[in-house]
Amino acid sequence: MNARPVTRSRFVRVVAGGVLVAGAGITVGLLIGAEPVDVPALLTGGGSAVERTIFFDLRLPRVLLAALIGGALAVSGAAFQALLRNPLAEPYLLGISGGGSFGAVLAIVALGSAAAPLAGRVPAALVGCLAALAVVYLVAARRGTLHPATLLLAGVVTNAFFLAALACVQYVATPEESQAILRWVMGGLSGQGGPETLLLAIVAPVGALYLFAEARRLDLLAFGEETARSLGVDVSACRKRVFVGTSILTAVCVAVSGPIGFVGLIVPHAARMVVGSGHRVLIPAAFFAGAAFLPAADGLARVVVAPGELPVGIITAVVGAPSFVALLMRARVGEGGAHG
């Protein structure tokens, strides 16, 4: 292992590399699609009107949306993992996305999916996320500590609870509503663009910067509460700020795309393997890696069953579930250690 202190020049290199990686992922997302489009011609002002519509009005906003959501989910995951001192923490696995989904689905049913797209869904998802967080905390927090196994168990319980609640809503909904709920709960970006992209273009970078501001404190929190306090971190205030930040980021993502699982788990771990565990480089690296991963995954979702389309949540789950098992097995090995 090499010591990699976070100097200014290293930070700049990580950000530059991240921008390149994100650019590559976005390019992949722009190039693939069910309808072949001559991208170079379009960019130089050519192409047919249909092609222009497909590319500029549909594909481009959706790919950018995927990048922003991917980045937002990845930084949330990275922050959650440090906050809960648990490498398996992730909004989706903890049931927080499930709570947000339930809130958003209630809004869809109550307000009609067409009538109140975002203005209703975002606050409803936020309330759902916070409710789920409260449940997870009540189940998992014993004597102020969150044991990894208990936390996962709490996530399972919370997820089950909100899934049951969702099933209830779906059961009483009309067939059309029910179909809309089902597609949405799988986590997908189908038909999203315009206003959603604008919303995320504000929320994702602001949220990522907000969490970046906590980066050094997250390094210390990952070392343990006593260490963090004795090195000058106001632990409870920091925890609250990070909880609020990650919840809002998760809620907005869930309200837009439904729950997209595992991005918050595998992207931060992949980023950690490349840049190390210092959060001042990990958070930007996770953001850009997420912004590369999700557009590429969404591109895949658009072509694997063309002319149909898979929800991108299925792609991320197919990639994510095995990675999760691998992580779980590593975590089990580490549990016997001094600082599992």
Place this chain on the structure above:
Amino acid sequence: MGDTASPAPALEVERVAAGYRGTRVLSEISLVCAAGELLGVLGANGCGKSTLLRVSAGVVAPTSGVVRVGGADVSALRAREVARRVALLPQDSGPLYPMAVLEAVLLGRHPWQPAFAFEGDEDLRLAREALREVDAEHLAERDLATLSGGERQRVLLARALCQGGRVLLCDEPTSHLDIRHQAAVFRLLRTVADAGRAVVVVTHDVNLAAQACDRLVFLRAGATADGVAHGATLEAAGRPRDVVTPDVLRAAYGIDVAVDHDHDGHPVVRRRL
């Protein structure tokens, strides 16, 4: 510290009571550690030594009483300001993820770095110097999780050293060390104290503490009487040769021991199985 001859002691614990969630661990503990002094804290397992250090570092708030650092009430200072004055080496801690030794030591610079700071040359220099002081320079690139218990302890001591501040609190810094490094750490703490810091060290090694420390305090574990929990109290405090006596050790640990003295007059405790 010399020219700013401040009348307030570096660390002052005044009638402090503390505990966790309703339990009472410490009652009415008072002690002082002056700049340049090495103070040893001894007592039975679970009597509250670590708690005393946590309270002194502002990590746990006392339920009554005050802790002052250089005359300033710790509870009135922000966490960061406390961290600039007091460094704590906890008994047990470790990172969640693999972390290189040098990065772990650099965490000690946190209280001094402005928001959004990156590690500068000065931080790196101080961290390497601290590693050199604990004889762990060669470990700088290693993953903290792969070190032996003693290597790890020296590295965490280096972090506390590069944190600076007038008060250094060490919780069992020698518990995993071989006899050479035990002596080396106590010599180092002596040097740190002689350079003007107030150093408090919790240890179970009575003999080593008696040789190295200026003063010792013994805690006597609290007890529950008539359903009321009483926290630990001070059993004895003073120069080693005055307080390391069979009576004090019986009260503190509940065992009978013999106490001799070595050539320099330091008390030496002898046990039998």
